[in-house]
Amino acid sequence: MKFVSTNNKAQAVSFKDALSNGLAEDGGLYVPQKINKLKQEYLDELDSMSFVEIGEGIAKPFIGEEIPSEVLSKIVNETLSFEIPLIGLSDNISVLELFHGPTMAFKDVGARFMARCLSYFTKDKDRDTTVLVATSGDTGSAVAHGFYGVEGIKVVILYPKGKVSEFQERQMTTLGKNITTLEVDGTFDDCQRMVKAAFKEDGITENIALTSANSINIARLIPQMFYYFIAYQQRSKEDLVFSVPSGNYGNLTAGLMAKKLGLPIKKFVASSNVNEIVPDYLKTGEFSPKDSIQTISNAMDVGNPSNFARMMYLYDGSLEQISKDVEGCSFNDADTRNIIWKVWDNYNYVMDPHGAIGYLGLIQSLESFDDMKNTQGIFLETAHPSKFREVVEPVLEEKISYPEDFEMDSGPKLSIPLKNDMEQLKEILIS
Numbered sequence: 001m002k003f004v005s006t007n008n009k010a011q012a013v014s015f016k017d018a019l020s021n022g023l024a025e026d027g028g029l030y031v032p033q034k035i036n037k038l039k040q041e042y043l044d045e046l047d048s049m050s051f052v053e054i055g056e057g058i059a060k061p062f063i064g065e066e067i068p069s070e071v072l073s074k075i076v077n078e079t080l081s082f083e084i085p086l087i088g089l090s091d092n093i094s095v096l097e098l099f100h101g102p103t104m105a106f107k108d109v110g111a112r113f114m115a116r117c118l119s120y121f122t123k124d125k126d127r128d129t130t131v132l133v134a135t136s137g138d139t140g141s142a143v144a145h146g147f148y149g150v151e152g153i154k155v156v157i158l159y160p161k162g163k164v165s166e167f168q169e170r171q172m173t174t175l176g177k178n179i180t181t182l183e184v185d186g187t188f189d190d191c192q193r194m195v196k197a198a199f200k201e202d203g204i205t206e207n208i209a210l211t212s213a214n215s216i217n218i219a220r221l222i223p224q225m226f227y228y229f230i231a232y233q234q235r236s237k238e239d240l241v242f243s244v245p246s247g248n249y250g251n252l253t254a255g256l257m258a259k260k261l262g263l264p265i266k267k268f269v270a271s272s273n274v275n276e277i278v279p280d281y282l283k284t285g286e287f288s289p290k291d292s293i294q295t296i297s298n299a300m301d302v303g304n305p306s307n308f309a310r311m312m313y314l315y316d317g318s319l320e321q322i323s324k325d326v327e328g329c330s331f332n333d334a335d336t337r338n339i340i341w342k343v344w345d346n347y348n349y350v351m352d353p354h355g356a357i358g359y360l361g362l363i364q365s366l367e368s369f370d371d372m373k374n375t376q377g378i379f380l381e382t383a384h385p386s387k388f389r390e391v392v393e394p395v396l397e398e399k400i401s402y403p404e405d406f407e408m409d410s411g412p413k414l415s416i417p418l419k420n421d422m423e424q425l426k427e428i429l430i431s
């Protein structure tokens, strides 16, 4: 399959180029030129497939012959080397747990897949590829772990000083080796702006092979489609509604792509914190990026969500079209804390602040259904609650534990302080 820019549908590139460039030359994001529906047999057989077979079937049409089948199979296998269970809370509400990977957030899936694809394509290169990434917390740790020790690849991570949890910071700044972390005096949006600028700045891409591992990279989105199919396989009812706690809208975009592939999903809920740029668009038809507001669901504190351009591409820029599939809603920190308590009290289930927003969006959406007999609402639980214990423990007034097999990153913090300006970043990149 070929990939085109959201700004220019004429120039198509290969998967390898879309992966390596990160961002298209014209500043747009890469999108699949055309998403064909999967064969009906694939969907019919889905129930008896393993996770890896599911993943291969989805990845194959996007990657074609660019990666040999046996290599792709290995990549998918290593990407999905942990469980993704769908857990019922009530008759109509289930939670898809995406946090069983090494950094306990869904971003492990995208990062692991991308690292392995990139490593395949760069294996014969004589110079290293630098992966540049901005993070509001979870991307950085997932990318750091996904790429750690991968040959031929250097990783440079920008994160906003004081705006990620101590735990997230530890997970990315203590690794060293091929992982460099930069603690930026600014917000996540500043970090993201600098990453985008680095691709255009004179003297950088001329000197080093640069790519990005943000959710703007199409190689992150492809594996994120997998888990909608994995949830579908575990469904207990006919009609599925997915509520996706969203920030940069990578997860939601992957869901919309899964639907284009033919997965029968009735509705998506774009569940947001008070950075309600996309819900506002769905209400008013106006897309107005703003400075991000800090919340307790900090991985979703995004004021200018990149993947909005892809969402528009998938629906030909039509509010009317996208509104048939997606509804938006937003919630504040007090709502989030309340519902964490309530769900724990009702179902004995501990949500993290991001999943909690997903739950709230789901409940709100299901309220509009007259008859829910055949409807199963699924919210994505995007991180393990112990990752956000500073928020969750005071709400529950109880300690929560890490998963059994979890090992905390130890060692000194190795990050370098970075001013909110391009000169210093450029120096570090080309040094």
Ligand SMILES: *Cc1c(COP(=O)(O)O)cnc(C)c1O
Residues within 6 Å of the ligand: 105, 106, 107, 138, 139, 215, 245, 246, 247, 248, 249, 250, 251, 252, 299, 300, 354, 355, 382, 383
């Ligand atoms: C990144 C992240 C999100 C938001 O996902 P997007 O794909 O950027 O919308 C939600 N929850 C957690 C825990 C995250 O790390």
